[in-house]
Every structure is written in structure tokens, then in C-alpha cells.
Amino acid sequence: MSTLAIDKAGPTRKVKYGSMSRDRTWALRWSYFFLTIFAIFSLVPPIYMLITSLKSSAEISAATNPWWVFHPTLSNYVELLTSNQFLRFFWNSAMVSIFVVTLTMLISVPAAFALSRMKFWGSATLATGVFLTYLIPDSLLFLPLFKMFAVIGDWTGIQLINKWYVLLFLYPTLTVPFCTWIMIGYFASIPKELDEAAIIDGASWFQTLTRIFIPVALPGLIAATIFAFTVSWAQFLYPLVFTTSTDQLVMPVGIITTLIKGDVFNWGQIMTGALLGAAPPLLIYAFLMDYYIAGLTAGATKG
Amino acid sequence: MVDVTFQPAGIAAAPSRKKSSLRRALKRKSSMAFLMTLPLIVLIAVMVVYPALYSIHLATLNKAMTKFIGFGNFTFLFKRQTFWMVVEQSCIFAITAVIFKALIGFIVAHFAHNIPSKKQRKWRGMLLVPWVIPPAMSTLAWLWLFDPSYSAFNYTLGLFGAGPIAWLGETGWARFSIILVNVWFGAPFFMIMYLASLKSVPEQLYEAAAIDGANWWQRIWFVTLPMMRNIIAITTLFSLIVTFANFDITRILTAGGPLDSTHIFATWSFRLGIEGGDIPLGASVSLFMAPILAIAAIFILRDVSKRGNEA
Numbered sequence: 001m002s003t004l005a006i007d008k009a010g011p012t013r014k015v016k017y018g019s020m021s022r023d024r025t026w027a028l029r030w031s032y033f034f035l036t037i038f039a040i041f042s043l044v045p046p047i048y049m050l051i052t053s054l055k056s057s058a059e060i061s062a063a064t065n066p067w068w069v070f071h072p073t074l075s076n077y078v079e080l081l082t083s084n085q086f087l088r089f090f091w092n093s094a095m096v097s098i099f100v101v102t103l104t105m106l107i108s109v110p111a112a113f114a115l116s117r118m119k120f121w122g123s124a125t126l127a128t129g130v131f132l133t134y135l136i137p138d139s140l141l142f143l144p145l146f147k148m149f150a151v152i153g154d155w156t157g158i159q160l161i162n163k164w165y166v167l168l169f170l171y172p173t174l175t176v177p178f179c180t181w182i183m184i185g186y187f188a189s190i191p192k193e194l195d196e197a198a199i200i201d202g203a204s205w206f207q208t209l210t211r212i213f214i215p216v217a218l219p220g221l222i223a224a225t226i227f228a229f230t231v232s233w234a235q236f237l238y239p240l241v242f243t244t245s246t247d248q249l250v251m252p253v254g255i256i257t258t259l260i261k262g263d264v265f266n267w268g269q270i271m272t273g274a275l276l277g278a279a280p281p282l283l284i285y286a287f288l289m290d291y292y293i294a295g296l297t298a299g300a301t302k303g
Numbered sequence: 304m305v306d307v308t309f310q311p312a313g314i315a316a317a318p319s320r321k322k323s324s325l326r327r328a329l330k331r332k333s334s335m336a337f338l339m340t341l342p343l344i345v346l347i348a349v350m351v352v353y354p355a356l357y358s359i360h361l362a363t364l365n366k367a368m369t370k371f372i373g374f375g376n377f378t379f380l381f382k383r384q385t386f387w388m389v390v391e392q393s394c395i396f397a398i399t400a401v402i403f404k405a406l407i408g409f410i411v412a413h414f415a416h417n418i419p420s421k422k423q424r425k426w427r428g429m430l431l432v433p434w435v436i437p438p439a440m441s442t443l444a445w446l447w448l449f450d451p452s453y454s455a456f457n458y459t460l461g462l463f464g465a466g467p468i469a470w471l472g473e474t475g476w477a478r479f480s481i482i483l484v485n486v487w488f489g490a491p492f493f494m495i496m497y498l499a500s501l502k503s504v505p506e507q508l509y510e511a512a513a514i515d516g517a518n519w520w521q522r523i524w525f526v527t528l529p530m531m532r533n534i535i536a537i538t539t540l541f542s543l544i545v546t547f548a549n550f551d552i553t554r555i556l557t558a559g560g561p562l563d564s565t566h567i568f569a570t571w572s573f574r575l576g577i578e579g580g581d582i583p584l585g586a587s588v589s590l591f592m593a594p595i596l597a598i599a600a601i602f603i604l605r606d607v608s609k610r611g612n613e614a
Contacts, residue, residue, distance in 0.1 A: 027417055028417060028418060031415075031417040031418050032418065034410070034414045035411070035414050035415060035418070035430075038407075038411050039426065039429045039430060042429060042430050042432055042487070043429060043432060045433070045436075045441050045444035045445055045448065045487070046432060046436060046444065048444055048447070048448060048455060049443075049444045052447065060453065063452075063453050066453070066455040066458050067455060067458075067459075106342075107343055107346060108343065110339035110340075110342075111340045111342065111343035113339060114335075114336040114337075114339040115340060118332055118333070118335070118336035118339075120332075120333045120336045120337065123340075126340065126343075126344070128604065129347065130343070130347070131604070132600060133347050133351050135544055135596060135600050136351055136596070137544065137545070137547075137548030138548070138550070139548045139549075139550045139569035139572070139592070140355070140358070140589050140590075141351065141354045142573070142576075142589075143358060143572065143577075143582050143585050143586045144355070144357040144361055145354050147368075147582055148353075148354060148357065170350070172346055173346065176343065176346055176347075177347070205332065205335055230435070233437060234437030234438060234440075236437075236438070236550070236551045236554075237550045237551070240573075241573070252437055252439035255439075255440070255443070256443070256555065265447075265450075267450075270443055271443070271444065271447060274440040274441075274444060275440075277437060278435075278436040278440045281436065281437060282432070282435055282436065285432075285435040286428075289431075292431075292435075293427070293495055293499075296492070296495055296496075297496060
């Protein structure tokens with residue numbers, strides 16, 4: 001279409017249009033070029049993990065080309081996946097994450113519903129407060145929390161420190177504020193007419209939540225769940241502070257404290273462990289990338 | 304439906320009962336709402352607000368936590384050279400890392416925005432991988448890449464004849480490495496945020512700018528940046544908070560070394576409070592994060608409420 005018009009307009013116009021599309025082609029090429037560079041930068045560590053995990057310790061200490069596997073072996077994987085200790089870390093991590101995700105959803109979904117729909121005294125302040133809580137980092141709270149749990153242990157005799165389930169109390173401080181906040185955003189975007197219609201039809205508040213809000217805001221719910229899972233799987237500071245016995249450790253801390261023995265770094269196993277530890281979030285991400293990104297952007301654009 | 308047709312008779316018969324049931328319903332609504340938010344309130348009060356205040360109290364105690372010593376911990380810290388090194392390193396680390404994350408995120412978002420939207424998904428997927436891997440795990444990979452004798456980086460440098468670098472052994476290189484890992488981990492977040500916000504800039508604005516003869520730099524400066532100002536501000540402040548409070552990367556890469564030169568507030572308060580057993584001193588160190596957090600939080604809140612009014 002456009003080429004016809006250009007032909008009629010004369011050669012000068014044609015040259016100009018040609019240079020513009022050539023500019024665009026070049027812009028595209030440059031874009032791909034730089035994106036490739038950045039993609040390599042992003043993927044070097046995980047790929048290097050994979051490469052090292054396929055090497056035997058003999059090959060690693062022989063200091064051959066580190067970017068290539070000459071004698072691939074699965075021995076690191078076999079060794080880790082048959083070691084009770086490592087499976088214990090995995091189990092602890094899985095238990096903590098599943099419980100924390102459930103707990104987070106049970107706390108934050110009703111709270112977000114109440115804060116976005118049932119206006120009551122102080123609800124706006126509370127919503128802001130939730131957001132502020134999200135900004136308080138774990139590295140500010142770990143010492144007072146540690147002391148608090150030690151004092152509780154002294155007073156009541158319930159020793160929570162150095163038990164994996166102490167993390168069930170700690171992780172919600174990181175997940176609940178954010179999940180509540182993004183759920184408030186999703187619930188607020190649901191048209192008011194929808195729940196008014198439900199109320200007129202005689203639905204209770206609970207029914208409005210379970211029959212209308214949760215189905216309509218399901219993408220948000222999935223995004224919040226993924227977030228809660230990723231955070232509880234990746235958290236490093238709290239388990240490092242609160243758990244020390246090897247049978248109570250979760251994945252990240254377990255790999256770092258047990259596979260590094262003194263100055264001896266068994267890199268093949270460490271990288272295998274790291275890769276296995278990164279696998280669950282990566283798998284979720286691979287299958288639910290759109291929800292993942294939706295949650296990420298909703299959290300900050302709506303908040 | 305049937306109920307509705309019958310209702311007028313009921314109301315005429317017993318108006319007082321209807322009023323009281325309405326009041327009860329109202330009462331039920333607010334008490335219901337309160338019950339629904341109660342777990343959240345309890346959680347925030349017990350596990351966030353109370354510890355935050357408790358850490359202020361802790362900071363005024365002596366090491367054995369038996370005696371009130373007022374500002375004793377703080378005056379002790381001010382006299383220690385390590386403390387000022389930590390302040391310096393925290394600021395260098397957070398500011399440099401955030402600037403580079405924002406810059407790289409902006410540039411990559413632009414390139415990703417340039418390419419056809421069908422292919423964007425694939426690229427976005429690859430570029431976001433650093434953000435998905437638990438930082439403790441990916442930092443281990445970096446630790447191995449930085450390894451002085453067997454590592455990939457020094458091997459690759461050796462191919463070009465460049466000498467081995469003590470990536471984590473020298474103060475300057477150690478600081479650089481920590482910032483590099485943090486940028487690697489955090490830049491994808493900026494990229495995603497900026498990409499989402501780039502998509503929301505109306506195409507007509509660029510067309511209008513092009514008709515007015517703006518070159519690409521002017522288009523970025525006068526169209527893209529003003530349109531993205533809000534999201535840039537929020538993301539940067541957000542990241543400033545997270546980076547300032549970062550623990551994992553420094554802890555795993557150097558644990559503060561060499562000679563405490565890479566400690567930041569989080570790692571140093573861990574060293575003093577947990578490893579050194581001086582919880583009050585550690586708490587006083589971590590409290591120094593609070594002012595920066597508060598300032599950033601005020602600005603973020605202002606932007607958030609502004610956005611709320613726009614929407």
C-alpha cells in the first residue's frame with residue numbers, strides 16, 4: 001500500500017522512507033544484540049551451576065576448561081538425592097513453604113476483602129499500615145524477634161528456637177503484608193455492582209467472598225500464592241538465625257552450612273544442591289510466568 | 304423474588320423488628336470485618352510493631368541485657384572505626400547498586416520494548432531468571448565463579464593474558480563483586496516494571512514527537528521519562544530499601560571480609576548480635592537502617608496516594 005504511494009510521490013520521498021525502515025531494521029538488530037548480551041549475563045550463573053553439577057570432583061580439581069563438561073556424570077545428583085540429610089532439608093523447606101502459603105492466604109484474603117469492601121473505623125489507616133509493614137525488612141527485625149522467642153522459651157518452657165516450625169511464625173511477617181496489599185488492589189478493581197447484586201440476592205459476606213470475589217480475583221490469588229511460596233522458599237536470614245541443628249534446617253541454609261565443610265568446598269555437590277534448591281521456584285516460574293509477572297507489577301504499580 | 308413481594312406486609316406489621324434487624328446486620332458487618340482483619344492486626348502488632356519497638360529498647364541495654372545504659376551502645380559505636388566503615392560501605396553499596404539496577408533495567412526494557420511483542424515473552428522469560436532463583440542459591444554460583452584458583456572468571460581472563468584477580472580477597476574488588484551480584488539479581492525487577500510502564504505510554508505521543516522532529520534522545524527525555532516518572536520513583540525507592548537491608552549476598556560472598564571492609568548494616572548486626580552474642584549492640588546497628596527506611600517510605604507513600612487519586 002505505502003510503496004505505491006511512495007512511487008507516485010517521487011524518488012526523494014522513496015529514499016527517505018527507505019532510510020527510515022533501514023533505521024528500524026538496524027534498531028531491531030541492535031536490540032537483539034544487546035538483549036543477547038544481557039541474556040547471557042543473566043544466564044551465566046545458572047548455566048554454570050548446571051555445568052559444575054555434572055562434573056566429578058576429580059574433573060573440577062584438574063582445573064580443565066571450566067565452561068565445558070568433558071566427562072558428564074550424574075553422581076552428584078545421585079549422592080545428594082540419596083542422602084537423608086539433603087532430603088530432610090528438602091522436606092523441611094517444603095513443609096515450611098506449604099504451611100506458610102496456607103497461613104498467608106487464610107490471613108490475607110479475608111483481611112483484604114474486609115479492607116477493600118467493608119469500610120469500618122480505621123480501615124484506611126490499617127491498609128496504609130499493611131503497606132508500611134511490607135517495607136520493614138527482615139534484617140531490622142531478626143534480633144528483637146530472636147530475643148523475643150528466647151524470652152518466651154524461658155517463661156513458658158516452650159522452646160521454639162531451633163525447631164523448623166518456628167519459621168511458621170516468622171515467614172508470615174514477610175508474606176502477609178504484601179499478599180494483603182496486592183489482594184486489596186485486585187479486590188478493589190472488582191465492580192461494586194457485582195457484590196451489591198450478590199447482597200441483594202441474599203448472599204452473606206462470607207458467600208460474597210467465596211462465590212464472587214475469590215473466583216473473579218483468581219489470577220491475583222494465584223500471583224499472591226506464587227509470591228508467598230517464592231519468599232518462603234528463598235528466605236535465608238531467619239532460618240540462619242533461628243535454626244542450627246542439621247535436622248531442622250531448610251534448603252538454602254542447609255546447603256550452605258553442611259556442604260561447605262571448613263575450607264573444603266565440594267563445588268560439584270554445592271552447585272547440585274543449589275540447582276535443586278532453585279528448581280521449585282524455577283519450575284513454577286516456567287509454567288506460571290504470566291501470573292508471576294502480574295503479581296510483581298501489580299505489587300508496585302498498585303502499591 | 305417471592306420474599307420481596309411478600310415483604311411490604313411484613314414491614315407494615317412489625318417496623319420495629321425490621322429496624323433492629325437492620326441495626327444488627329450493620330453491627331454484624333463491622334464486627335465481621337473486624338474479625339476478618341483480626342489475624343492480620345495481631346500478626347502485625349505482635350510480630351512487626353512490637354519487635355520494632357522492642358529493638359529500640361534492646362539498643363539501650365548492656366551486653367548481658369541486665370542494665371539500662373541509655374545511649375551507651377551508640378556512643379560506643381561512634382567511637383569505632385568499623386562502624387563508620389559500615390556506614391560508608393552501606394551507602395556506597397546501596398546507592399551504586401540501585402543506580403546501576405535502574406539504568407540497566409531501563410536500557411534492557413527499551414530494547415525489549417523495541418522487538419515484536421510476540422518474541423518479547425521469550426526474552427522476558429530469560430531475562431527474569433535471576434530474580435526467580437533464590438538469592439542464596441544464585442550467590443553460591445557467583446561465589447564459585449569468583450573462586451580465586453579454579454574459577455571460571457580467572458580462567459577466562461587467563462585466556463586473554465590478564466592476571467588472576469582476587470575477586471573477593473581485595474577490598475575494592477570485593478565491593479565491586481558484591482555490587483555486581485546485587486545488580487545481576489535486581490536489574491530484572493526494574494526491567495519488568497519499566498517494560499510494563501513503557502507499554503502504557505500512548506503511541507500517539509511518540510508520533511506527535513516524531514512529527515515535531517524529535518530525535519530518539521528527545522523522545523526519551525521529553526516523552527518516555529515524564530510518563531514513567533512515577534513508576535521510576537516508586538521502583539527506585541523500593542529497591543533502595545531492599546538493597547539497604549540486603550543480607551544474603553554479602554553474607555555468602557564475603558561474610559564482611561576482607562578485614563570487615565564489605566560489611567553492611569545487616570551483616571554487621573548479624574555478626575555482632577548472633578555470632579558475637581551482643582544482641583543490644585547488634586540491635587543498635589540495625590536501627591541505623593530505620594531513618595533511611597522512614598524517608599524512603601514517606602516518599603513512597605506520597606507517590607502511592609498520588610496514584611490512588613489519579614486512578
